[in-house]
Amino acid sequence: MTLSSPFHPGELAVQVRANEADIAQRNATVVSKHIIKGALPFIGQQFMAVVSSSDEDNRIWTSVLFGEPGFISAPDDQHVLINPQQMIGQADDPLWRNIRHNSQVGLLIIELSTRRRLRVNGSISLLASGRYQVTVAQAYPNCPKYIQRRQPALAEGVLSYVTPAPRAGEVLTSEQVDLIVRSDSLFVGSGVSDLHYDASYRGGDPGFVAVVSKQQLLIPDYKGNSMFNTLGNFELNPHAGLVFIDFENNKLLQLTGTAKVLWGHKDDEDRTGGTKRYWHFNITGWRETDLPPGLHWTFFDYSPHNPKPKSSEDLALVVADIEQKSPKVKLFRLTSQTGVILPAFEPGAHLPVEVELPRGKKALRHYSIISSSHDNRFYEIAVQQEKHGSGGSNYLHKKVRTGQVLTVKAPVNEFSLSSKGKHHILIAGGIGITPVLSMLRQLAQGKESYELHYSVKTRDDLVFKEEVQKLAGDRAHFYCTREENAIRLDLNTLLAADNNSSHVYICGPAGMIQAVKDTAVSNGWQASQIHYESFGGAIQETDREVEVKLQKSGQVIVIDPKETLLDGLLAAKVPVPFECKRGECGMCVTEYVAGTPEHRDVYLTKEEKAHSMCLCVSRAKSKSITLNL
Incomplete structure (x- = not known):
């Protein structure tokens, strides 16, 4: 590592070999010796943390610590505290012996229910307080890519449980092979002495880890943040530690070995x-521990980013019909050229459509499927024209005609209905009705318990009012916020009476999504009960020129x-890390020190927005804004 780069030689070598060195250097600016302010309260809210460490034989082990919120906390931006008194006892875990020999650890603080995670590498010490x-x-x-959503829960009295002595061995048992084969998640620890240790998450659809033999695993490496911390550590030190959690049977399987x-x-x-x-991953040893029966997990969904089999190839679909639903919205019906049934999808899914942008550049744009998931003879998408957008909707509105063939990919779902919900509250803002319509x-059809709230600016914007009324009847509620004597959606009343079995789904402007999230949380809703989809921070007609000042360099x-x-900023060669460009992942979160931001993301909490902003979608209300860059 150098003063200009947080990467060690192993990471740099892997970045070059993967041909992603430029992206890695751009994303390097996210690495700091300080925890970002917005993450401090996040740390104290967690039920679990993952830690990597090495033993006296330089073998690396990965441990998972469980406790009530507050067992891990950050008193300031340079320290993280772990309190054993608030944890499920794991006295025989190798971590406690390892840190007497080597104080270097890699720490992953992860919230599976929201797919948020923070990595902290550093040195650990025991304080006089214990x-x-x-x-x-x-x-x-x-x-948040590749993380499967789960919600942990600790039963009363679980902290008094002390895990029994672990079983140990070198060759996997048949039961352990079965656990690995059906797993959708694992954690990996790696490290290089005198540089840093690291703990990381790996996930995929069940079966993504292949068992080559009872002493060797084959693990795919997906596209990530291009920094290659784990693979870079392997380059200099092949020792690694894996841990699998058996969420159904409450077991912890820790493996140590070498990676190639x-x-x-x-x-x-x-x-x-x-x-x-x-x-x-070549296994040289394993430890299996029984976790307390009072630790429960509720599964919600797999990551929509998990790689799919290659059967999900491009589809060439014919535009069978185009209907002008309103001055700004067109409905497109797409069918197979040969009349075959199209790939199945679930309500809330979107269809990746290849469009032509200005200057002939092709790109994928995602549009929600509004037709019934029970009729795969066709897909229907509704597209609102954004005259000041990047060009996808303009292409579909102005150039696409009936009979034309469009290239699409198989449907993807990042906004699905929860099978755990006993009552479903659907909230749509404007064109956000599109994914909600397929849910409705x-x-x-299933005669389930639900209600729908559809909010727009004027009556003319209620594009799908007739369809909604036909499906939902008196369960549908409409709001036209700019009409005379307008009635607005009262979120406090709507979300006040939560019985822990309801789920709320929101699609619409970022401000609406944030308002629903904030109101739900303030009324005691769990993050796992709140589902949302954002269309990103589209450029708006009222947007104006913004002067951005960089505090560290003085650049304007x-x-x-x-x-x-x-x-x-990227055009001006300012390296800013980013990923989703929709205000959802947090990679581009940056602190501001002067000016007033106009937040358009759905990632930051109300408290985090007091000092940070997502640069990929947000703008400034003030004429200028100063960033801590």
Whole structure:
């Protein structure tokens, strides 16, 4: 590592080999010796943390700590505290012996229910109070890709449970092989002495880890943040530790061994998502521990980003019909050229459609499928024209005609109905009715408990009012906020009486999504009960020029009304990490020190917005804004 780079030689070598060194250097700015302010309260809210450490034989082990919220906390931006008195006792876990030998640890603080995670690498010490303190060497957030959503719960009295002595061995048992094969998540620890240790998450659809033998696993390496912390550690030190949680049977399986990266590996089924990278994990030892029966997990959904089999190839669909639903909204019905049934989808799914942008550039744009998931003879999408957008909706509105063939990919769902919900509250704002409409069809057909709230500016914007009324009847409620004597949606009343069995779904403007999230949380709703989809922070007609000042360099950059703050900074060669460009992942979160931001993200909490902003979608209410860059 150098003064100009947080990466060690192993990470740099892997970045070059993967041809992603430039992206890694851009994303390097997210790595800091300080925890970002917005993450401090996040740490104290967690039920679990993952820690990597090494023993006297330099073998690396990965441990999972469980406790009531507050067992791990951050008193300031340079330290993390771990309080054993608030944890489920794991006295025989190798972590406690390992840190007497080597104080370096990698710490992953992860909230599976929201897919948020923070990595902290540093040194650990025992304080006189009996708590452990991790002094930060590196801290940075990670994007939410590939994380399967689960909600943990601790029953009363679970902290008094002391886990029994673990079983140990070198060759996997048949039961352990079965656990690995059905797993959708694992944690990996890696590290290089005198540099840093690291703990990371890996996830995929069940079966993503292949068991080559009872002493060797094959693990795909998907596209990530391009920093290659784990693989970079493998480059200099092949020792690694894995841990699998058996969420159904409350067991913890820890493996230690060595890893070897496979480059350009045969991947006919596209199990790596296109990277053709795998790594072998050769097992030299394992430990299996029974967790307390009072630790429960509720599964919600798999990550929509998990790589799918290559059967999900491009589809060539014919535009069978186009209907002008309103001056700004067109409905497109797409069918197979040969009349075959189209790939199945679930309510809330969107269809990736190839569009042509200005200057002939092609790109994928995602549009919600509004037709019934029970009729796969066709897909219907509704597209609102955004005259000041990047060009996708303009292409569909102005150039696409009936009979034309469009290239699409198989439907993807990032906004699905929860099977755990006993009552469903659907909230749509404007064109956000599109994914909600397919959910409504499903709920109405299944005669389930639900209600729908559809808010727009004027009556003319109620594009699908007739369809909604036909499906929902008196369960549908409409709000036209700019009409005379307008009645607005009262979120406090709507979300006040939660019985822990309701789920709320929101699609619409970022402000509406944030208002629903804030109101629900303030009324005691769990994050796992709140589902939302954002269309990102589209450029708006009223956007104006913004002057961005960089506090550290003194540079001043003027952002055009038709470009985002992120794009303007990148054009000026200012390295800012980013991932989703929709205000959902937190990779581009940056502190501001002067000016007034106009928040358009759905990632930051109300408290976090007091000092940070998502540059990919947000702008400034003031004429200028100063960033801590």
